[in-house]
Amino acid sequence: EASINLSKLPSPQNRFGIVLDGLVTSAPFFSEPILGGKAQIEGSFKADEAKQLAQVLRYGALPVTLNIAESTSISPTLGQDQLSAGLLAGVIGLVLVAVYLLVYYRALGIVAVFSLVLAAFFTWLFIIGLGRTIGFTLTLAGIAGAIVAIGITADSFIVYFERIRDEIRDGKTLRVATELGWTRARRTMLAADFVSLLAAIVLYALSVGSVRGFAFTLGLTTVIDVLVAFWFTHPLVTYFGKSKWAEKGGILTGVSRKRLTAGSTILTESENK
Numbered sequence: 001e002a003s004i005n006l007s008k009l010p011s012p013q014n015r016f017g018i019v020l021d022g023l024v025t026s027a028p029f030f031s032e033p034i035l036g037g038k039a040q041i042e043g044s045f046k047a048d049e050a051k052q053l054a055q056v057l058r059y060g061a062l063p064v065t066l067n068i069a070e071s072t073s074i075s076p077t078l079g080q081d082q083l084s085a086g087l088l089a090g091v092i093g094l095v096l097v098a099v100y101l102l103v104y105y106r107a108l109g110i111v112a113v114f115s116l117v118l119a120a121f122f123t124w125l126f127i128i129g130l131g132r133t134i135g136f137t138l139t140l141a142g143i144a145g146a147i148v149a150i151g152i153t154a155d156s157f158i159v160y161f162e163r164i165r166d167e168i169r170d171g172k173t174l175r176v177a178t179e180l181g182w183t184r185a186r187r188t189m190l191a192a193d194f195v196s197l198l199a200a201i202v203l204y205a206l207s208v209g210s211v212r213g214f215a216f217t218l219g220l221t222t223v224i225d226v227l228v229a230f231w232f233t234h235p236l237v238t239y240f241g242k243s244k245w246a247e248k249g250g251i252l253t254g255v256s257r258k259r260l261t262a263g264s265t266i267l268t269e270s271e272n273k
Helices: 047-060 077-105 107-133 140-169 174-206 210-242 262-272
Strands: 018-020 023-026
Touching: 018 047, 023 047, 077 107, 077 140, 107 140, 107 210, 140 174, 140 210, 174 210
Parallel strands: none
Antiparallel strands: 018 023
C-alpha cells in the first residue's frame, strides 16, 4: 500500500480548511504528518484571534443538529403598521391628557399643555439625534415607554397645581401660593421621577431586546420631564401668579378662591351645626 505524505504536497494541496456555517474560518497547511490524532496550529496570531479560532474548533465539534420547528414569513410593512399604530396611540393619549388638564385646571391647564408639548418636542429631537449618531431606532416598546412618561409628566403638573390650590385654601395669595406650592411639590416630583429613572436603569441593565428600548425611552423622557418642570413650567406658573388677571381669581384661572374654598366653607358650616 502506498502512503501519501501531505506535508510534501504543493500548496494548496497541503492545506485543510476549518469551516463553520459554510464559511472558512482558517486554512492551515501541514508542516509534518499528524500522528496520534493530535495537532497544533501555529502562526502569527493575536490573542483574540487565537481565542476565536479555539472557540470555533470547540463549537464545531459539538454534535448539535437543528430542526426547523416553525417558519413564518412576515411582510416588511407589518413593522411600519405597528409603529404607526403606536404613534397614533401616543398622540391620542397626549390629547386626552391635555383635554383633562384644560377642563380641570383651566388657565393652569394651558401651562401644563405647553409643557407637555415642549417635553414631546424635546423627546422627538433626542430620538432623531440619537438615531443619527448611535443608530437608535424607535420601536413599539419605545413608544410604550414614551406613553407611560406622558402620565408621569402629567402627574408632576397635578402635584404642583394641587399644592398651589392647597395654599390658596389656606388663605395665601396666588403669588405666595405659587412659590410655596413649588417648594413643597418639588420634593414629591423629584422623588417620583427618581423612582422612574431608577426603574428604567435597572430594567435596561437586566433586560434584552425590545424591553431595553422601553427602558431607554422611559429614562430619557423622565429626565426631560425634570428639565421641563424646572426650567419651563415653574417659571411660567410664577409669571402666571404675578399677573393681575390671575390675582383676580376668575373662574377661568383655575385658582378661583371662591370656587376652591366653597367645599371647606360647606364643611365648616356643617360642623357648626
